[in-house]
Structure formats: structure tokens, C-alpha cells
Amino acid sequence: FAGSTTYAFSLIVSAFILGLAAGGHVAAQIVDRVTDRRGLLAGVLLAVALASALLTPLLGELPLLLLEPLAAVDGFRATQTLVFSVLLGIVLLPTSLLGAVYPIATRLLAPDPATAPEAVGRAYAANTAGAVLGSLGTGLVLLPLLGLQDSLWLASTVFALAAGLLLAERRRLALALPALFALGAVATPDWNPRHMNLAPHIYGKDLVANPAALAQMRDSGSVLMHREGRGATVTVLQRPDGARVLRINGKTGASTHEDRMTQAWIGRLPAVLAERATDVFVLGLGSGMSLAPLLERADLTRLQVAELLPEVAEAAHA
Secondary structure: OOOOOHHHHHHHHHHHHHHHHHHHHHHHHHHHHOOOHHHHHHHHHHHHHHHHHHHHHHHHHHHHHOHHHHHHOOOHHHHHHHHHHHHHHHHHHHHHHHHHHHHHHHHHHOOOHHHHHHHHHHHHHHHHHHHHHHHHHHHHHHHHHHOHHHHHHHHHHHHHHHHHHHOOOOHHHHHHHHHHHHHHHHHOOOOOHHHHOOOHHHHHHHHHHOHHHHHHHHHOOEEEEEEEOOOOEEEEEEOOOOOEEEEEOOEEEEEOOOOHHHHHHHHHHHHHHOOOOOEEEEEOOOOOOOOHHHHOOOOOOEEEEEOOOHHHHHHOOO
């Protein structure tokens, strides 16, 4: 719902870091007043798991829920302010709890000031390694393998497992916590790809102004393909009128209806203007419609296509 721009990325990072900083600051103020720091850390980790588990079903419906609010604002600044407010509302609780983990863990590891430097160093090293491995593992492995929703549920389960390990003396509880979250992952309905592709930041005003079009996009047609990859979420939808639409992160990138002429001319025009078009390089496969006119040329000796997203190459066949 935030878009694929550098502004959206910056807003997400800002909201995330703000939550971490707030949680770390609050935890540092209260940690010395708590005697059972192991129990406190377990409680915070369990709260992270619960917050993530409660937010995960909501995330799938956010594009639908935000259609009217985003349609009601005008201008770049107002839109980005609303988006940031929503992002902060989503991540503030879990990121504040995550920010609280580090000061609590360091205080738990270093009850004596004499051992504090070594304990802080170990905790900082583990924290940094976890951040790096988590980012790489999620972006390169979990998202393509499990998808976004199941990756979030896996994260919730891991946090519950960590809380259980800290409560090892309560064996039944330690085993039950991750099992409950794993059960929640199985029992929760999958996100609706149609809702995920509404792109309210782009199409909000048009869809709110045309309830019939909104109803069609929200409820009608078929989902021919939906992949959450390393670089983007790619979906192919077939409308009731038979048109097929390729959407990347919710934005229409190609279609067999309105965009057909433009897509064909993107392939034809450079070949018409070029003195020689025997050796052709196409950047971006998309639906393949820009590629098709070039394949009709009798003077073509070599044609190369580069596509960044393997999901788009798969979508071209859908």
C-alpha cells in the first residue's frame, strides 16, 4: 500500500528505527528495577510474537482498508504523512518491544559491572549477526520459499520459541508456546491476492469514485499467478471480460487490453528508427508483448532479453 518508491522505503526504515529507539530507551530506564530479568526478557519476546501474530492477518487487508483514507488526501506531503502514520501504527509496538530486548539482555548477562564490557560486546555481536543473517535469510530464502505471510508467522514462532527457552524450567509452557504459534500459522486464512493488488496509493481515488470497478477488482476474475519473490510481488489477474493484467507490487505493468498498443509500440518504434536492427537488446521482459513485434523481423540475427525478476519471466507465460 505504500508503493515501491525510495520515499516508501525511507518511511518504513524511519518508523522501524523510531520504534527500536523508543523501546530501547524505555527498557533502559526500567530494567534495573526488575529482579527477574530472565522472566522480563521472556515476556518481551513473547509479546513480540503476539504482536506479530495479531498484525499479520491485518496486513493482508491493509490495501483494502486504506483505499478511502488515501483517496481522501491530496498532495505529496499529505499522502506521505498518512502513509508514515499508518506504518508507525503498524510497527511501533513490535519494534519497541524488539528495541527493549537488547538492554534487558545485556543487563541479564552482566549483573556485575566488572563483567559488563565483555557481556555488552557479546550481546552486540550476537545482535549484529542476527540482524545481518535475518535480513539475508528472509530476503533471499524465506520470501521466495514461504512467502511474506508464512515468513511472518515463522518469525512469530521463533520469538515464541526463544521465550520458551528462557522459561525452560516450565517445560510444558516452553513446548506449548511455539506449538501454539505454529498452529496459528496453519489455521489462519491466506491473504487475498486481489486485495493485496489494489495499490491504494496509485488507484485509490479512481476505485473509490467507481464502486463497480472496485467490486470487480476486489471480488471478480481469476488469480492466474501470485508470487512473492526477492525483488517484488508479481501477480497475473484475469478480469471477467477476459483481459489479463500483470501487476508488480500492485501496479499494473502490462495488460492484454488498455496497454496493448503501447506495449507493441515500445518494441516497434526503436526498430523503425534504427538504421539497422539486426542485433537487438531488450531490457525488461514484462508480458513479452514488446518483444513479439521484434520477432517478426526478417533481418533480425540476434535478440537478447534481460529481466531482473524471475517471477516476471514466469508471469509472461501465464
